[in-house]
Amino acid sequence: MALIGPGPADDGPSGVDGPHRPVGPRPDRLLEVPTRAVGEAGPGPITGAATGPRPDRLLDAPTRAVGAVGEAGPGPVREATTAARPDRLWLLDLPARAVHAIGDLGHRHVREVAPRPDGQTLAVLTWATAERNPGVFAPGLFLVDVTTGATEDLGTPALEAADLVWWRQENTWQLAYRGLTPPALVGGHAIFAVPGHRNLTARMTSCPIALAPGPHALFADGLDTTIRRLDSATGTFVEAERARGSLTGLSVSEAGTFAVIAGAGNAPEEVRTHRTISRTGPTGIRWGTQERLHYPAEDGTDLDGLLVLPPGRTDGPFPLVTLVHGGPYDRYADRLNLGWYPSGQWLAAAGFAVFLPNPRGSMGRGHAFAAEVAGDVGGAEFGDVESGIDLLVERGIADESRLGIGGWSHGGFFAAWAVARTDRFKAAVVGAGVIDWPLLAETGEHSRFEAALGGKENSPITHAHRIRTPVLILHGEADTNVPLSQAELLHDALGDREHEFVVYPGENHSIRGRDHQIDVLHRTREWFSRWLTPARPA
Numbered sequence: 359m360a361l362i363g364p365g366p367a368d369d370g371p372s373g374v375d376g377p378h379r380p381v382g383p384r385p386d387r388l389l390e391v392p393t394r395a396v397g398e399a400g401p402g403p404i405t406g407a408a409t410g411p412r413p414d415r416l417l418d419a420p421t422r423a424v425g426a427v428g429e430a431g432p433g434p435v436r437e438a439t440t441a442a443r444p445d446r447l448w449l450l451d452l453p454a455r456a457v458h459a460i461g462d463l464g465h466r467h468v469r470e471v472a473p474r475p476d477g478q479t480l481a482v483l484t485w486a487t488a489e490r491n492p493g494v495f496a497p498g499l500f501l502v503d504v505t506t507g508a509t510e511d512l513g514t515p516a517l518e519a520a521d522l523v524w525w526r527q528e529n530t531w532q533l534a535y536r537g538l539t540p541p542a543l544v545g546g547h548a549i550f551a552v553p554g555h556r557n558l559t560a561r562m563t564s565c566p567i568a569l570a571p572g573p574h575a576l577f578a579d580g581l582d583t584t585i586r587r588l589d590s591a592t593g594t595f596v597e598a599e600r601a602r603g604s605l606t607g608l609s610v611s612e613a614g615t616f617a618v619i620a621g622a623g624n625a626p627e628e629v630r631t632h633r634t635i636s637r638t639g640p641t642g643i644r645w646g647t648q649e650r651l652h653y654p655a656e657d658g659t660d661l662d663g664l665l666v667l668p669p670g671r672t673d674g675p676f677p678l679v680t681l682v683h684g685g686p687y688d689r690y691a692d693r694l695n696l697g698w699y700p701s702g703q704w705l706a707a708a709g710f711a712v713f714l715p716n717p718r719g720s721m722g723r724g725h726a727f728a729a730e731v732a733g734d735v736g737g738a739e740f741g742d743v744e745s746g747i748d749l750l751v752e753r754g755i756a757d758e759s760r761l762g763i764g765g766w767s768h769g770g771f772f773a774a775w776a777v778a779r780t781d782r783f784k785a786a787v788v789g790a791g792v793i794d795w796p797l798l799a800e801t802g803e804h805s806r807f808e809a810a811l812g813g814k815e816n817s818p819i820t821h822a823h824r825i826r827t828p829v830l831i832l833h834g835e836a837d838t839n840v841p842l843s844q845a846e847l848l849h850d851a852l853g854d855r856e857h858e859f860v861v862y863p864g865e866n867h868s869i870r871g872r873d874h875q876i877d878v879l880h881r882t883r884e885w886f887s888r889w890l891t892p893a894r895p896a
Contacts, residue, residue, distance in 0.1 A: 445488065491804075515552075518547070535552070536566055542729060548560065578721045586598060604620070618631075645703055646703055674711065677710050682765040682769035683720070695714060736816050764786060771793070834864075837866050
């Protein structure tokens with residue numbers, strides 16, 4: 359095992375996993391421990407740590423909340439209480455140069471505030487507590503009168519409610535938000551209108567990503583993205599603009615002009631309104647060709663994904679690496695797939711063909727498609743991924759004898775799950791992967807949401823005795839989303855079977871330190887090159 363360091367604080371990854379925070383101080387030096395390989399007795403001790411399994415959160419420290427405005431601050435941490443303090447709602451009175459509490463929200467934790475455009479009322483989303491568990495499972499939505507502080511309870515919103523948006527319809531103010539599609543904990547997001555918390559996107563086959571004034575919304579639609587506007591007459595979202603690939607960061611002016619960050623094909627992202635304002639990526643790089651894939655699952659379900667080929671090459675069959683996205687409620691859009699984690703263009707530049715699938719559980723095909731993984735994660739979605747690989751082998755693009763698989767977060771789970779089910783893959787990379795679902799439900803940040811995905815039978819640890827594929831395990835030491843104990847379980851279960859285990863000090867679920875990101879990229883590429891690119895036998 360290698361402990362790579364030092365590392366910076368984690369600002370939290372973008373994407374469906376949400377923001378995360380590190381726990382405790384970071385190591386201040388580089389620590390290296392021998393990597394366990396076939397025939398070795400195992401790693402030596404780490405200074406200050408036991409040689410057996412380590413706790414799921416290293417260097418744990420009590421949690422502190424930012425002190426509310428006008429208070430003396432959090433003060434010293436006391437053993438009697440480590441609970442985070444709830445954020446309160448305060449009003450800054452500029453003429454009086456004073457700050458005072460407003461609204462009657464009891465001890466609830468304020469998560470989001472949206473002023474009504476006329477400045478008279480605030481919409482306030484709350485949790486029962488500042489801690490995610492159990493706070494997220496007891497949300498509240500309130501209106502607070504700015505002048506009097508009078509508070510109106512609008513009832514219980516959908517779980518994970520966010521993106522509060524006001525608009526005016528027939529001289530009446532309306533309010534909407536984005537939240538988890540009821541009634542289950544798995545199945546992606548919907549847009550709701552208040553009063554009544556009515557689902558405005560029920561039965562749609564695309565998935566809302568973000569909500570903006572108008573109201574307008576970004577929708578994941580297969581490999582592409584649409585901007586839609588709510589039609590007040592019908593109560594449905596109608597398409598205003600369709601874009602190839604990905605749109606993020608939607609901003610809408612009072613005149614209805616859109617501004618977005620757009621990415622399509624193998625071109626870097628650009629800021630766009632009715633014209634391109636700026637291009638954010640490098641120029642002069644020869645990117646791998648990116649192909650859109652559409653294919654049926656074994657049961658006939660329509661699936662999509664992307665294929666990235668080595669730059670300038672079509673002379674397959676190639677060694678093929680399948681990279682499964684996180685989530686599982688996420689997707690690969692038809693955009694430049696390049697990042698700090700194992701990504702399509704990075705591996706294509708090293709001579710690999712890369713398959714980026716959107717199996718069941720992904721966003722972009724509606725609620726029912728996303729909900730199919732509930733209680734059976736790794737079930738039908740595993741067949742979906744294998745069907746895509748079979749297609750690429752049949753087309754002569756992939757070499758059946760040189761297949762690899764990898765991913766981060768849910769993709770890391772899937773990689774571990776895949777090599778526990780089949781010896782088809784000759785190398786795997788498990789980045790921050792879930793190895794034991796029941797344990798994660800007890801120790802991770804998302805508790806019941808994780809339990810709703812799978813149990814012991816869906817856990818790679820249950821079937822780890824079957825793994826014969828060489829595995830590279832990568833994990834952040836301070837990961838609070840998928841704690842380090844998950845990686846340690848796999849490391850210990852593999853014993854003397856071929857694998858490497860790398861821990862990044864100070865890193866959370868998303869690796870943020872530049873040196874660590876570069877290490878992830880190089881280790882991943884070298885691992886797949888080691889196991890997938892030897893000369894084929896004559």
